[in-house]
Amino acid sequence: MRTVAEHREAVLALVRPLPVDTVDVGASLGRVLADEVVARVDLPSFDNSAMDGYAVRAADLAGAGEERPVTLPVDGDVAAGDTTRHVLAPGHALRIMTGAPLPEGCDAVVPVEATDGGAEQVAVRLEPEVGRHVRRRGEDIRTGDTVLRAGTHLGPGHIALAAAANVPQVAVHRRPRVTVVSTGDELVPVGSSLEHGQIVDSNHLMLRALVEAAGAEVAASVHLRDEADAVRAFFTAPDGAPDLVITSGGVSMGVYDTVKEVLTEDGGVEFVKVAMRPGMPQGCGVVGPGRVPIVTLPGNPVSSFASFHVFVLPALRAMAGIDPADDGAFEAVAGESWSTIAGRTELTRVVEEGGVVRPSGGQGSHVLGALAEASALAVVPADVERVEQGATVLCLPLLGHHRRRG
Amino acid sequence: MRTVAEHREAVLALVRPLPVDTVDVGASLGRVLADEVVARVDLPSFDNSAMDGYAVRAADLAGAGEERPVTLPVDGDVAAGDTTRHVLAPGHALRIMTGAPLPEGCDAVVPVEATDGGAEQVAVRLEPEVGRHVRRRGEDIRTGDTVLRAGTHLGPGHIALAAAANVPQVAVHRRPRVTVVSTGDELVPVGSSLEHGQIVDSNHLMLRALVEAAGAEVAASVHLRDEADAVRAFFTAPDGAPDLVITSGGVSMGVYDTVKEVLTEDGGVEFVKVAMRPGMPQGCGVVGPGRVPIVTLPGNPVSSFASFHVFVLPALRAMAGIDPADDGAFEAVAGESWSTIAGRTELTRVVEEGGVVRPSGGQGSHVLGALAEASALAVVPADVERVEQGATVLCLPLLGHHRRRG
Numbered sequence: 111m112r113t114v115a116e117h118r119e120a121v122l123a124l125v126r127p128l129p130v131d132t133v134d135v136g137a138s139l140g141r142v143l144a145d146e147v148v149a150r151v152d153l154p155s156f157d158n159s160a161m162d163g164y165a166v167r168a169a170d171l172a173g174a175g176e177e178r179p180v181t182l183p184v185d186g187d188v189a190a191g192d193t194t195r196h197v198l199a200p201g202h203a204l205r206i207m208t209g210a211p212l213p214e215g216c217d218a219v220v221p222v223e224a225t226d227g228g229a230e231q232v233a234v235r236l237e238p239e240v241g242r243h244v245r246r247r248g249e250d251i252r253t254g255d256t257v258l259r260a261g262t263h264l265g266p267g268h269i270a271l272a273a274a275a276n277v278p279q280v281a282v283h284r285r286p287r288v289t290v291v292s293t294g295d296e297l298v299p300v301g302s303s304l305e306h307g308q309i310v311d312s313n314h315l316m317l318r319a320l321v322e323a324a325g326a327e328v329a330a331s332v333h334l335r336d337e338a339d340a341v342r343a344f345f346t347a348p349d350g351a352p353d354l355v356i357t358s359g360g361v362s363m364g365v366y367d368t369v370k371e372v373l374t375e376d377g378g379v380e381f382v383k384v385a386m387r388p389g390m391p392q393g394c395g396v397v398g399p400g401r402v403p404i405v406t407l408p409g410n411p412v413s414s415f416a417s418f419h420v421f422v423l424p425a426l427r428a429m430a431g432i433d434p435a436d437d438g439a440f441e442a443v444a445g446e447s448w449s450t451i452a453g454r455t456e457l458t459r460v461v462e463e464g465g466v467v468r469p470s471g472g473q474g475s476h477v478l479g480a481l482a483e484a485s486a487l488a489v490v491p492a493d494v495e496r497v498e499q500g501a502t503v504l505c506l507p508l509l510g511h512h513r514r515r516g
Numbered sequence: 517m518r519t520v521a522e523h524r525e526a527v528l529a530l531v532r533p534l535p536v537d538t539v540d541v542g543a544s545l546g547r548v549l550a551d552e553v554v555a556r557v558d559l560p561s562f563d564n565s566a567m568d569g570y571a572v573r574a575a576d577l578a579g580a581g582e583e584r585p586v587t588l589p590v591d592g593d594v595a596a597g598d599t600t601r602h603v604l605a606p607g608h609a610l611r612i613m614t615g616a617p618l619p620e621g622c623d624a625v626v627p628v629e630a631t632d633g634g635a636e637q638v639a640v641r642l643e644p645e646v647g648r649h650v651r652r653r654g655e656d657i658r659t660g661d662t663v664l665r666a667g668t669h670l671g672p673g674h675i676a677l678a679a680a681a682n683v684p685q686v687a688v689h690r691r692p693r694v695t696v697v698s699t700g701d702e703l704v705p706v707g708s709s710l711e712h713g714q715i716v717d718s719n720h721l722m723l724r725a726l727v728e729a730a731g732a733e734v735a736a737s738v739h740l741r742d743e744a745d746a747v748r749a750f751f752t753a754p755d756g757a758p759d760l761v762i763t764s765g766g767v768s769m770g771v772y773d774t775v776k777e778v779l780t781e782d783g784g785v786e787f788v789k790v791a792m793r794p795g796m797p798q799g800c801g802v803v804g805p806g807r808v809p810i811v812t813l814p815g816n817p818v819s820s821f822a823s824f825h826v827f828v829l830p831a832l833r834a835m836a837g838i839d840p841a842d843d844g845a846f847e848a849v850a851g852e853s854w855s856t857i858a859g860r861t862e863l864t865r866v867v868e869e870g871g872v873v874r875p876s877g878g879q880g881s882h883v884l885g886a887l888a889e890a891s892a893l894a895v896v897p898a899d900v901e902r903v904e905q906g907a908t909v910l911c912l913p914l915l916g917h918h919r920r921r922g
Contacts, residue, residue, distance in 0.1 A: 135706060136721040139728055139916060153884065155710055189742070191702025193711045209702060209815070211713040250883050257885065265916040266729055270722035270817055271888040274715070278707030296597025296615060300541060301684030304561055305599045307617040309680070315542040316676035322545055323672055336595070409615070411676055438918070441870070464847070465871075477656050478559065479663065482677040510545060510671040512844070 111385040112392075113492070114420055114455045118434075120380070121394045121421045124403035127431045128284040128353060135272045138264045140325050141282035142431040147258040149275035152248035157212040159188075160243045164225060164232055165198055165206040165216040168240045179226075179233040188213060203232050212244060219243035251275060263432055283431035287329035289352035290317045291344070293360040293369050294409060295336045312478070313358040313414050317407075320418050321356075323510025324426045329353075336360065336368040345373065345397040345404075353429055355402055356422055359409030369406060373397065379404060385492055386455045388413035392421065412481050416457040419487055419506055437506060442467040442486070444501045452495040459484035460505065467505060485511055517791040518798075519898070520826055520861045524840075526786070527800045527827045530809035533837045534690040534759060541678045544670045546731050547688035548837035553664040555681035558654035563618040565594075566649045570631060570638055571604055571612040571622040574646045585632075585639040594619060609638050618650060625649035657681060669838055689837035693735035695758035696723045697750070699766040699775050700815060701742045718884070719764040719820050723813075726824050727762075729916025730832045735759075742766065742774040751779065751803040751810075759835055761808055762828055765815030775812060779803065785810060791898055792861045794819035798827065818887050822863040825893055825912055843912060848873040848892070850907045858901045865890035866911065873911060891917055 112120075130144040159165065165188060174180035182203040188196050188210040196213035198204055203220075204213050212219075218238035226233040251257055257275050258268055264282070272280060297311035298304065311333055318328050330350025334341050341360075348355050360369030370393070373379040379395030390413075393406035405422050407414045424434035445466040450456035460467035462485045469488075471480035486505040490497055497503060518526075536550040565571065571594065580586035588609040594602050594616040602619035604610055609626075610619050618625075624644035632639040657663055663681050664674055670688070678686060703717035704710065717739055724734050736756025740747050747766075754761050766775030776799070779785040785801030796819075799812035811828050813820045830840035851872040856862035866873035868891045875894075877886035892911040896903055903909060 136724060139725045151710060151716075155715060156712055158713075189702075190700055191713060191742075193713045195712060209700075209715070250885050258888065263918040265914060265918065266722050266725035267821065267884070267888045267890065267914065267917070269725045270718045270821065271884040273706045273718035273721045274817065274884050276706060276708070276710065276716050294596055294615075296595075300679045300682060302682070304557060304682065306562055306601060307597060307599045309561060309615070310557075310682050312676045312679035315679045316672050318542060319545045319672035319675045336597075411680065415673060415676065432918075436918075478673070478677040478680050479656050482664065482673045484673065508671060508673065511673070512669040512671065512838075512842075 111383045114384060114386050117382065117384045117392055117394070118421055118424055121405055121425050122428055122434060124394060124396065125354065125425045125429050128286060128429050130281045131284050132279050132281055135269055135278060135280050138269060138280050138282055139266070141264050141285070143258055143260050143262045143264065143280060144283050144431055145281040146256045146260050147272045147275065147277050147280055149251045149253055149255045149257050149277070151276045152253050153251040153274055154245050154247055154249065157247050158245050159206045159208055159210050159212060159219045160245050161219050161221040162208050163206060163219050163221040163243065164203040164234065165213050166203050166218055166220055166234070166238065167198065167200060167216065168218040168238050168242070170201050171220070171234055171237045174234050174237045176235050179235045181231055181233045183231050184229060203234075205229065217241065217244070261431060261433065283429070286326040286353045286426050286429040287350065288321045288326050288426070289330040289332065289348050289350040289355045290314060290321060290328055291332050291334055291355060291357040292317070293334045293336065293341070293357060297333060313409065313411055316411065316415060317356060317358060317418065320415070320422070320509050321426075324423055325430065326426050334369075338368055338372055341368050341372045345376065347398055347400065348402055352402060354425060355397060355404040356407060356418070357404065358407045358414045373404075373406070379406065381406070385453060386420075386457065387451055388457065389417040392417060394421070411478050412459070415481060416487060419509065420457065423509065439489075439504055439506050441502050442488070442505050444497045444499055444503055447497060447499045449496045450490045450494060453492050455492050456490040458488040458490055458497075460486050460488045462486045462505065467503060484508065517789045520790060520792050523788065523790045523798055523800070524827055524830055527811055527831050528834055528840060530800060530802065531760065531831045531835050534692060534835050536687045537690050538685050538687055541675055541684060541686050544675060544686050544688055545672070547670050547691070549664055549666050549668045549670065549686060550689050550837055551687040552662045552666050553678045553681065553683050553686060555657045555659055555661045555663050555683070557682045558659050559657040559680055560651050560653055560655065563653050564651050565612045565614055565616050565618060565625045566651050567625055567627040568614050569612060569625050569627040569649065570609040570640065571619050572609050572624055572626055572640070572644065573604065573606060573622065574624040574644050574648075576607050577626070577640055577643045580640050580643045582641050585641045587637050587639045589637050590635060609640075611635065623647065623650070667837060667839065689835070692732040692759045692832050692835040693756065694727045694732050694832070695736040695738065695754050695756040695761045696720060696727060696734055697738050697740060697761060697763040698723070699740045699742065699747070699763060703739060719815065719817055722817065722821060723762060723764060723824065726821070726828070726915055727832075730829055731836065732832050744774055744778055747774050747778045751782065753804055753806065754808055758808060760831060761803060761810040762813060762824070763810065764813045764820045779810075779812070785812065787812070791859060792863065793857055794863065795823040798823060800827070817884050818865070821887060822893060825915065826863065829915065845895070845910055845912050847908050848894070848911050850903045850905055850909050853903060853905045855902045856896045856900060859898050861898050862896040864894040864896055864903075866892050866894045868892045868911065873909060890914065
């Protein structure tokens with residue numbers, strides 16, 4: 111049997127970072143930089159005032175204090191956005207707003223709170239240091255500085271920085287496009303009237319949601335019946351021209367496991383047992399003349415869910431340009447003991463609260479109730495048979511799960 | 517001065533959960549349930565096999581073992597999705613697939629691995645317990661059970677569960693629609709050729725990204741110049757018919773703080789100082805005849821960013837139907853000491869790695885470089901003047917920030 115790490119490597123060997131899109135920086139949330147972002151301006155781009163107050167020469171206020179205010183004539187206002195190049199005459203002041211450009215000749219700003227706030231003339235009650243409340247051009251960033259590295263997964267702060275550096279567009283990897291396939295004659299669409307032996311195709315909707323939560327796009331979404339000809343025809347040219355196909359079901363030991371049967375014939379896909387629970391039957395490879403990467407997941411909902419996190423998600427990350435090792439894994443403390451199977455990596459569905467994790471109820475591979483309560487997957491190594499209360503366990507966050515206050 | 521908690525309460529008092537949309541369960545990722553979800557079927561909905569193998573009566577295999585296999589005639593196959601109601605004759609077996617309905621009369625399943633796998637007759641090498649490898653109807657969930665509570669923020673596991681329970685549509689709160697307004701004559705669109713004194717309107721793009729990262733929608737996105745008439749006209753009927761307006765800039769002590777000037781006249785908005793850093797000048801209230809809730813944020817990018825997290829995000833959560841206290845805050849250990857201002861809640865931009873946080877460089881309110889490196893905001897209470905190395909600090913995760921392996 112393969113280990114989880116070995117199968118993940120086999121999956122990752124099938125994919126590479128996708129080509130580059132150039133997008134407006136304002137539309138780049140959640141995308142991954144394919145190239146560094148270089149500042150096109152200094153930040154700040156001009157010396158400016160850090161306060162609302164008065165632009166002065168510090169020397170003109172020598173000796174000023176609470177008891178001995180110094181009064182200067184005020185020659186006018188400098189507003190933020192004022193593009194005039196003001197000059198401060200010696201012995202004078204200009205009223206200045208936060209972010210407004212510093213007049214030539216000014217070397218300090220006195221906050222309005224340290225003055226009488228006058229418009230014609232101003233009484234100043236302190237002697238400023240040179241440079242006080244002045245932000246210098248380029249003190250944060252200089253033109254040509256790399257402000258964001260390739261591989262950055264863009265959040266609002268990154269977008270603010272790129273925009274402030276006057277970079278209107280950024281090069282990002284294309285989002286992975288994924289075709290989601292469910293298989294099995296027993297599956298019917300949600301809301302159907304169920305005949306005896308039929309179940310709702312919940313995996314289909316779950317896998318679509320996982321793809322979306324991973325920041326990828328659903329290219330197409332298909333249910334295949336267990337009919338070899340239809341399955342064969344589909345995989346020759348999967349719908350949606352995807353970057354990756356994922357399937358659920360049809361890959362186990364049964365005589366009706368058509369996906370396995372057809373893709374084994376085709377030869378491009380390897381079906382293996384992986385030493386994990388849930389999720390032992392796995393497969394990966396390429397399909398059709400287009401050699402599209404495919405990952406086949408087990409049909410049990412919980413197996414499919416867990417397998418997605420450890421095999422598909424790293425592939426989507428790699429295609430999006432993210433280091434697949436950046437999986438957000440975190441350490442937590444076991445709040446109770448639980449047993450696992452020796453020789454298999456166990457992905458225990460756990461509820462995490464304040465850094466403490468507990469199994470979330472029934473751990474059977476068909477038990478969705480407990481899955482929906484879980485907030486993480488504890489990754490229990492194959493050589494551990496029992497997680498002891500108080501032990502440290504590595505946990506994977508669940509995709510699209512919103513953490514509550516821990 | 518108000519505390520952060522007081523101002524947040526003032527903001528929360530302006531909003532309430534938004535009306536309900538009914539959406540397809542497959543399109544409900546990230547939405548918040550307005551009502552509970554009740555199972556429409558038992559799960560499993562019929563007794564079924566947990567393995568690929570043979571449906572048997574346990575009593576027919578009494579005494580079977582590795583050395584003494586018992587052979588039974590195989591009367592046919594039961595596939596998953598087979599809607600026939602099969603009956604198992606005494607002393608016989610039926611081949612059965614995982615998930616297939618259990619034939620009447622069968623009380624155990626023998627995995628294929630414990631047999632010779634025969635199609636006409638099968639040699640079984642164990643004596644099963646009654647009920648072995650059988651999933652009983654309703655053992656996970658029963659029809660009428662509440663499977664998801666109102667207020668659940670729907671992730672892929674919740675969607676799988678609702679779908680499996682055969683619930684095709686769910687009642688969710690409408691997503692908040694937010695109009696984003698930036699103000700200031702100094703601001704120009706990203707990519708402009710900057711004149712002396714001009715800066716890129718990066719806040720606008722940042723606030724849009726924050727709104728989207730919060731799962732809300734940008735209803736409209738507007739830049740206003742510092743002209744009282746235009747500002748007044750805008751707030752009479754804000755573009756986009758939003759549920760909330762947020763502004764940045766124009767709320768400080770300057771003589772060109774037009775937003776403050778106009779909305780103070782109007783009387784619906786209260787401008788206050790909040791004991792926090794960054795972000796002291798804040799405001800909230802309602803605008804126009806429609807009494808649309810508004811939160812006014814300071815113009816400094818870092819102040820605006822931090823203020824969004826502590827005031828706007830709780831309001832968006834409340835409108836979406838989420839408890840605003842569910843802010844994902846977590847405790848971390850200070851990896852170094854840093855000083856803060858006494859008497860103000862300090863929102864220190866920190867980099868978190870493995871549960872340890874360190875300030876992310878320059879903490880000035882205009883310093884975007886350090887903000888883009890941060891992964892959390894440490895919330896340092898007003899009565900703390902210095903965070904000591906090793907101290908526990910409460911941290912807020914950054915919206916839309918993707919955590920790396922900690």
